[in-house]
Amino acid sequence: MEEKKLAEQNHQPAEEKELTQQELSEQIRIRREKLAQLQAEGKDPFEITKCEVTHHSTEIKEHFEELEEKDVAIAGRLMSKRIMGKASFCNIQDRNGAIQSYVSRNDIGDEAYAAFKKFDIGDIISIKGFVFKTKTGEISVHAKEVVLLSKSLQVLPEKFHGLKDQELRYRQRYMDLIVNPEVRDTFIKRSQIITEIRKFLDSKGFLEVETPVLQTIPGGASARPFITHHNTLDIDMYCRIALELPLKRLIVGGFERVYEIGRVFRNEGISVRHNPEFTLMELYQAYTDYNGMMDITEEMFRTVAQNVLGTTTVHYGGYELDLGKPFARKTMVDAVKEFSGVDFDQVKDTEEAKKIADEHHVEYEERHVKGDILNLFFEEFVEKNLIQPTFIIDYPVEISPLTKRKPDKPEFTERFELFIVGREYGNAYSELNDPIDQRHRFEYQEYLREAGDDEANMIDEDFLTALEYGMPPTGGLGVGIDRFVMLLTESVSIRDVILFPTMKPIND
Known part of the structure; x- marks a missing residue:
């Protein structure tokens, strides 16, 4: 008793x-x-x-x-x-x-x-x-x-x-893990997701590698880097903003399929979608293009969801998402036309594009050209409407400095981004392997830097030299691991899936 x-x-x-x-x-x-x-x-x-x-x-x-x-x-x-x-x-x-x-x-x-x-x-x-x-x-x-x-x-x-104080939960994650079992479950699931990504890529013949976190030239993305100083060499160095350029050097060297999962650092704002350091997965495969990257992205998202959740049906933001169905594919021009009514194929030049932007109250900068304004229209009118998994393909060359041009429409590139519930989950290209064109793209990026865009790419002479030795046709893909984990765990903020998110120190 x-x-x-x-x-x-x-x-x-x-x-x-x-x-x-x-x-x-x-x-x-x-x-x-x-x-x-x-x-x-x-x-x-x-x-x-x-x-x-x-x-x-x-x-x-x-x-x-x-x-x-x-x-x-x-x-x-x-x-x-x-x-x-x-x-x-x-x-x-x-x-x-x-x-x-x-x-x-x-x-x-x-x-x-x-x-x-x-x-x-x-x-x-x-x-x-x-x-x-x-x-x-x-x-x-x-x-x-x-x-x-x-x-x-x-x-x-x-x-x-x-423990309900959200900020305290992030600052004292150890206590959060003790008293909130669902938090512990989220991070267990995060580990399982990364494990399943590795299993998937390994099964496809990809080789996992490690590349430098400290770089003398930050490249591979449009982002503001963190700067540090190496005392012995007496040079400034940068925490990497992407994994791309070292991995493509390995493709030049003969590794036909490589990937890396690692931390990258961007000196940007903090929000529910952004943390200054986050986890990125990038892969590169020789002898394929962005169509091949769409196929592998779709298969990877579907496989990982099935193996971790036991289903390809995901609930997020009040929506039921079906990762088991074929992902939609739309060009950026078609998507903008669908949701804004503006057909950029009929826009002659930058002057006309700016006039149309004024009419639609889309803000732009003086340096922006037609391709930039097309992208601004996409961000304003389209992104929020992309609920079910959708590949947006064929981006303007002006915002795609490392991407191969479309042969039949050279003002566009063979690039896509994957959107789900209005958020970008992956970015991929047919990689630019023409060293002459790449130099011109870098020079344009340098011009943008001088015009005040501190997120534009720098000229990487060693990477240009690598391309001059010859890089085969290659497809590349980057996926933000944290956002993928948010999707599969129904987490609202990126801080909910990073064990120790960046926080402002508490003043004594």
Whole structure:
């Protein structure tokens, strides 16, 4: 009867209230006093270097039939406890979840039970005992030994109030992971997504490589870089803004299929979609073009979703998305015509494009030409309407400095971006392999830099030299891993899928 009564009480905790700062300070003081007392008694938990762990919570629950009445050793964080006389119930949280334990004075002894009663929520403990099921049907561990492994000197947020301060959650991710199991699940899923991307690309014969994070010339994207200084060489260096140019050098060197998953850094604003450092996957494949990249992108998104979620149906932003269906494909010109009514194929030149922009209240800069204005129309009228997976293809050459021109329409390039729910998830090209054309494109980018565009590309002479040795026709693809994880985990902000997002320091 006592065991059943305790079990019922363990699932009906008393109503809790948020602690005041004074109450928190008092609890922290008491915890430190408990630690000092343990140390004075020669029982310092921080002197323990290891403990035996034979099973985790999920394993015990999933394999109860074969583990019933068998001895196990578990360890984790004490998340709740109910003390009643000679016996107690507590819940232990490990990497997989939580499991209940029944702790009795008769089983572990008077001294150990008295010590257990003084444990605080948040302490890390180990329990050895046998697996059983309570009269209420909950799989539990009947303790034979309980050991304090680490003393928690801070107070966890109350169970019911939780850790709701969004900024504090990002700053103290360790606490967020402790008290919000769904956060832990998101990051487990993130790891699974990256693993499945690697499996997919490895199965296609791609070789994973690593390229420099510090570069003397930041290239491969239009972005403002972070600048640092190398003391020994006495030169400024840049944290990479993309993975592209080193990987294409490897294609020149004879690696026909390469990819890299790594951090890149862009000195830009912070928003629900942007973090100054983020994870990018780029791949390059010789002897294919942007059509081949569309095929591999579609297959990768579908395969990863199926393997991680068990379905190709994804819910995001209130929409049901079907990654199992063929992705739509539209040219940028057609998409702009569909949603704005302006047919840029009929626009003669930059002057006319600017006039039409004025009429449609689309803001532009003096340096912008027709291709730039087409892209501005796309951003203004089209992006928000692209809900189901859609490839937007054939971008203006002015905004695609590393992309091969379309042979039949040289003012456009063989480039696409993948959009889902109004957001860009991938960017790909038929890679420009003409060193003469590439030099001209770089020179135009240099002109833009001089005109005030500090996100324009710099001239990379070594990359031009590599192209002069000859690069085969090549398709390339970049996918923002963080946004992909957001999509598959229904996360609203990029900070929800980056363990330690960039935060402004708190002033002392």
